[in-house]
Amino acid sequence: MKDLKTITILFRAYNSMEKFIKEDIMKYGLNVSEFGVLEALYHKKELSIKGVIDKVLVPNSSMSYVIESLVKKNYILKIQSKIDKRSYVLKLSDDGRDLLDNIFPIHKKNIRSVLNVLDENEEVLLQKALIKIGKSVIINKKD
């Protein structure tokens, strides 16, 4: 193939998916970045800020802002690490956990209902192709 159609299609799919998720999440007064952080902590018990940055796709300067906002909303706790005083441990507060217990199953169901247009095999192939592209980006970077 010679053209860039794949990129256009990738961008469109991403964008409509993102908008879909955004609308789902906005109802709870969260934006996508905030939800990403909560979701990461929901699955991981606790993470340092760096740990979250590595999971969620947000640069560190933005992450400070997002975390501050989640602390203000009382969905997460931010505790200075005793081992490494540069570092902070993040975890869900009780409110945060309650929220996610409510939101997450619905959120998951909504997204699955979109993804279920693909049969098992198509979804696996999609994943593989996207992972390949991700890796290819790294290889092709800086030349």
Added chain:
Amino acid sequence: MKDLKTITILFRAYNSMEKFIKEDIMKYGLNVSEFGVLEALYHKKELSIKGVIDKVLVPNSSMSYVIESLVKKNYILKIQSKIDKRSYVLKLSDDGRDLLDNIFPIHKKNIRSVLNVLDENEEVLLQKALIKIGKSVIINKKD
């Protein structure tokens, strides 16, 4: 499949691709939105603002800003339509066309070199899956 891994992978692939493109484009003092508009005009001769909005994935309020910036940089011309005075016709200026004549082939080559980790068949399947997802979002919206 029951989990959301596909979404995670989609988001990661999109993000690394976007970052890759951004770095490529930043060298020319453009951001991704601006480049998207230029690219659309490069292929289409001319478009109304609404026409561009439908091509590029940017809401109208942001588009005004992007277009204003491209006019300032003297890469596009914005001319009020004589048929419909609400509307404006956008087209590349000579500078804009020169720029894209320079940038676009390299840009295209860079992206193709990433995509070329996929063989023809994989790329076609990827496109089909992503298009399916895009359509599925529309179907599953608002329920």
Added chain:
DNA sequence: TGATAATGTTTCGAATTCGAAATATAATTA
């Protein structure tokens, strides 16, 4: 140990993005 480099995080100012309301014009309809 003291100096230097590396790591984790925040601050800053600027750029970008957004949704909602406003504006201007055109199309429709009564």
Added chain:
DNA sequence: TAATTATATTTCGAATTCGAAACATTATCA
């Protein structure tokens, strides 16, 4: 044709995002 509705675009203020520099602490190394 006047009134109403629809369409194209901009304006506004606020939220978000960013990169670069600063800061604090820890690790390394001479």
